[in-house]
Amino acid sequence: MRFNFSFRKNKPAPVLNHEGALAYQLTPALELYAAVATAALSDQFYETAGTRLQRLRELVRQNDPRFVAQLAVYAREQLYLRSVPLVLAVELAQVHRGDVLVSRLVARVVQRADEITELLAFYAVANQRQGPKTLNRLSKQLQKGLALAFNRFDGYQLAKYDRAGQVRLRDALFLVHPQAKSAAQQALFDQLVRGELPTPYTWETELSALGQQQFASAAERQTAFRRKWETLIGSDKLGYMALLRNLRNILEADVSAAAVEQVVAALTDAGAVARSKQLPFRYLAAYRELLPLRSGYTALVLQALETAIGHSIQNLRGFGAETRVVVACDVSGSMQQPVSQRSKVLLYDVGLVLGMLLQSRCGHVVTGMFGDTWKRVALPKGQVLRNVQEFYRREGEVGYSTNGYLVVQDLRQRREVADKVMIFTDCQLWDSTGQGTTLAQEWREYRRTVAPQARLYLFDLAGHGNVPVQVKPENGVALIAGWSDKVFDVLQALENGGSALTEIEKIEL
Template structure:
């Protein structure tokens, strides 16, 4: 499946900054749109228009590619909502194909994703009658029936919520066949709404919050004791622990318990199993920095160690490979990745850039806006480096003059092996009608014919500032450190789509 990747008659267009750009093939555009969305507003594109564009692209892409992309987005990029969209839109396109049921089992990894997929199904099919989920796709039904067989009572109970599509509704609709008597008993409990309430750390804190205490000191003491018990029990998962670090500090737990938290955060196996998106560490780091506790430095160090561990599997480059890492800090990058997040596209670019820098032995890093500025940073302390960049972003302005990164190399006659830009790829020249990113790269290739350019697309708007698949230009997209696995594939002459097409269904 080529998806027109080798079509030399690429259509030129203009990007959101009104500068010349190049269109992508449907497969490329769908890939970049999917792995850079949380189904939320972007700077240039509202949530509904992004969803509409994804649906339109699914309709013109190869169904097997769409299925593999859904699996890639869920299992490699750790995205949850957009794989459901791809699955349902795929079912509308090829409703009778077994590819659909295989896709369902590839993307439903949590019990609540059964109901989430059905909720989107009724939305996508514009069901407004009383029985909104009538005439369910047989292949979606088949895939969900298999999914029901993969969860235990605890998992069902944990996600048995009072949503529009309830777990009981899904059970009646899908009619899964129980594997054995014990599972049939679980299905019966779903029907009668008698699933055992999971006794989790959340319920323990919730129960404590409803109790009355003699005074505020007694209340604080109770929460301190409860958090210490939870830390000792190891009931709190990795992501939940990161999100509650501030609560733990404010509960005034002992130094011994802080040490236990730090040990867990920096535990190699725990970090690897957590599959956290890199910016989650950054969000926790920032939250902790705002606390006034003698243990704040301990937790900051633990988070730095955790990020360092998470970067160990990233294949970097040795002293013989010179790399330029340029982070886009333009105005359009300063947009939250979702409505509920304080993390910006700008943060993701800096985070991925600093992760890559930590793995390179011969590296120049910096940021660009109106101007390009190199900033020398230690390859250690990844999170602190991101914060330093964050404080200095105003030093280069807010345009997207990515060509200046290349022009600086040309002016210095500096030969490097790889140029990496972490950006929303809405390049333009804010100072002149002449000159462009594409033109600067062609000029640089004359003095550095072996150089390679990597564009890390963090927004997925569907434009490129330069025609890829020629002049050693490569496109990558996404917010996860898994994006560097694609980088490694590119080093072996594969495209991002080649990597996705290798996924088994």
């Protein structure tokens, strides 16, 4: 056995990022926020899903329970995330007792019937149990919260989400014993137990039934699907997300001009956009699906998508014509990773979409991308998705390293004053030239010699827990994390003297 008999105070080990470059560790609260806001719980370039999950569990224990609960609600209701709030609720139940915080949290974040079974499935994993029969010692606070959630769902919702899996809704009903609010609800619970809930009407069931029919010819089949899509569009039974995901199918079905007009009207309705709570990159995914189509209506629907995504940040303030802004997008190799296992959208795409959304609201703006080099790219305003595609087409022009310091070095060498420098990145910056230049050094020198009032905003799209510049108001550096348009609400909070945590701490439980 070896012992260290030195009485000298050891210096803390330097923080290194995944590229081996010097970095700065975030506070536990900021680290948990960044990890949650960027959590798809799927493998990423630098971190596997298991590693991210273990880090989330450790961070829950390092933070105040009330903050963890507020963050879980923020993630569900503001960032539109589903799985990670359930993880936070289960982990919080492991370490916090003595009040109703956990039960109220569970009732708040479980907003779909299938989230009841998803939470129980994760509880089984977290407690190393297998199958519903091993969950009979469920945490009392989780049990109470799930019982409250059960009371909110009607027969349609229960039937729609009663799916096969490790835990079924029937199993959950036996585990949590919700008290029915009425005789009618008790009848629904009884039907669920017997497996007799009526099959709910959905657009999926309509199309599935049609797909199983036999047709005399391909033309007859085409006509049937065209009429079915026109009926669904006219009935308003297609939700916003369903419409967004089926634009290609609708145009390929060759629906009528009147139906296309209805689609465009639905897509561009500002109220519908707000209510739909779509992550901005969903519009990019839909846009790309349409680009190869030869339909005469493709251009019209592409423009509708531009209008729809433009509604996301109409109320952003603090970016008048006189505000000098730099928007820099990381297009390095580590950013070429999908946001989840089933998605075609990359972290790279998320950064570009958010960057171009911001560009669309700025009066005085420089936009560009960095990898081995930093390149300014001037693009027209008002074409967010088209501009993203232009960046995507040109990304190879700057290489695939992560030399983010070049963005600020370029400003310093030009002696160009910027009020706000926005960098969209996974924060794993380094100097591939071997000279050891850092963003922290360049930022310090830029503020000292060129623009003392400049502010640097790091938009963290990966949440690895460390950043290339110390996040402190006195350094003029702020952190914003996540993939939703709510990052701009955090930006607004920063304008008002707050921080990324200010919006979270507003949550009432």
